[in-house]
Amino acid sequence: MNMEKHKILIVDDTPVNITVLSELLMDEFELSIAMSGHDALDIVNEGDMPDLILLDIMMPEMDGFEVCQRLKGDHKTSEIPIIFVTAKNEVDDEAKGFELGAVDFISKPISPPLVLARVRTQISLKASRDKLAEQNEQLIEANNLIEEVERIARHDLKNPLQTIISVPEILILSVELEDYQKDMLKRVEEAGYEMLHMINSSLDLFKMEQGTYKxxxxxxxxxxxxxxxxxxxxxxxxxxxxxxxxxxxxxxxxxxxxxxxxxxxxxxxxxxxxxxxxxxxxxxxxxxxxxxxxxxxxxxxxxxxxxxxxxxxxxxxxxxxxxxxxxxxxxxxxxxxxxxxxxxxxxxxxxxxxxxxxxxxxx
CATH class of the missing domain: 3.30.565.10 (Histidine kinase-like ATPase, C-terminal domain)
Known part of the structure; x- marks a missing residue:
């Protein structure tokens, strides 16, 4: 188990339910509490982003379904996993919750071992997704760097290289030269093609692998x-x-x-x-x-x-x-x-x- 204290937001309008969940999770996680849907939205909108939300459904003014819908509709909070902790355990309720984007349901009265297992599972999955997202960003940055290097190589190296390759042949055909002079020009031309081969191998092939070469x-x-x-x-x-x-x-x-x-x-x-x-x-x-x-x-x-x-x-x-x-x-x-x-x-x-x-x- 990862010993880092991940943040969990508990949303419930009943103090006794909050107490039970808090006592169960406080040693392992950093907790924050909201006793209404509006309070929960205020907490996340103020930037205190949890790694997981335990959300009651039956609350006055704004129920858990609406809270979930609003969170999933905002790109800043849409990736926060939500587990409904509720006495509503009808099949239709669960179906609606999953349609709105919840990752799990826990029925009241809760089973402490079950709650811990499901919370740990979702926290672990969230950490894995965050790591993948970070690695993806690094890959995008690396790809952008390669794109920039390729642009420099194509425009700043290949254009003058074309001249290096073509001028020797023009001189050989149009100017009276000694054999040793022709050999020297041939060497220049061959070196130009060798440089070209190195550039193409390291840059163009990468873009072809990605399917982006034009x-x-x-x-x-x-x-x-x-x-x-x-x-x-x-x-x-x-x-x-x-x-x-x-x-x-x-x-x-x-x-x-x-x-x-x-x-x-x-x-x-x-x-x-x-x-x-x-x-x-x-x-x-x-x-x-x-x-x-x-x-x-x-x-x-x-x-x-x-x-x-x-x-x-x-x-x-x-x-x-x-x-x-x-x-x-x-x-x-x-x-x-x-x-x-x-x-x-x-x-x-x-x-x-x-x-x-x-x-x-x-x-």
Whole structure:
């Protein structure tokens, strides 16, 4: 039993009833007394909020039903639990009391053990509700802080980051540069995309989990983004001696090919980067990784010859689902699913020991 003295307001117009209840509860609770409905309302309206009210029904001028109705109709007092302590024990009386918001009925003459048990129960429930309300307020404050950080990151970081990412490519295409200068600009561009990936992973995904993320759609050249992802991960697939096979509508990809989809390009880059990196990690060395685009179906399929481990096949797109990867976080396919859902895209996979794994995104 919590030893903190919770406040109980006893409302009854009969002194002997007040005395009986007071003697029963005074050692365990802090008590206040009201001998009429008006007095009870004055006490709570003056700010002396009880944790529980024991309320008689049959009182002159204002009966307990009206007192209960007024308390429940005021947002400042509506959460105070009310137990009717009354000689009125007809079924209709109890039904009316519960309809008005009472939490329990105790019949007169009272049974002391019963009163103590029911009072303790309601006090405990009230304390639990108050704790939950406090925790909810803390969660709301934390969420507001995250929202503010996200706003700063999106507007104060992402906007200049767009420039950092786009200017190197413009310079490479429009200015005569030495090879080492082009390499330096490429490094700047790659660092910009890496920063972008970090921002998206920590902020945008949180909002997608909450279902509050709003996609900023524009036309995306899927081929261009795909080439960028592959170039950024070139060192990985070269070390493993994997061959990257790109195709559009069943034909080998040419320099002039393009496929336009609608979405948020930076998120799309992040999603493709995660999925292709996962395919590289899962693929055996010296094997092909195929990236097949279909302009009619508006889809892309990423295939490698590695099979998804049996223990995570049912949770492949779940958060923290990983197996056999010491540095794996289990967030790559999870974030891909969230990004797909935020855009209204469909993502699915098939896997087997014989045919490997194919992830398909349909736009």
């Amino acid at each position: 996609v900023q759609e524009s036309d995306i050249n899927l081929v261009k983004v795909l080439r960028k992802v592959i170039a950024d991960q070139k060192s990985i697939w070269e070390i493993k001696n994997n061959e990257m096979i790109l195709s559009l509508d069943g034909q080998a990809l040419s320099q002039d090919d393009s496929m336009i989809i609608c979405g948020e390009e930076l998120l799309f880059y992040s999603m493709l980067s995660n999925l292709i990196r996962n395919a590289l990690d899962a693929s055996p060395d010296n094997e092909k990784i195929t990236l097949s685009m279909n302009s009619e179906r508006k889809s892309i399929q990423i295939h490698n010859m590695g099979a998804v481990p049996l223990d995570i096949r049912e949770t492949f797109f779940d958060k923290y689902s990983t197996s056999g990867k010491p540095r794996g976080t289990g967030l790559g396919t999870y974030s891909a699913r969230l990004i797909s859902e935020a855009h209204g895209w469909q993502i699915e996979y098939v896997t087997s020991e014989e045919d490997g794994t194919a992830i398909t995104i349909t736009f």
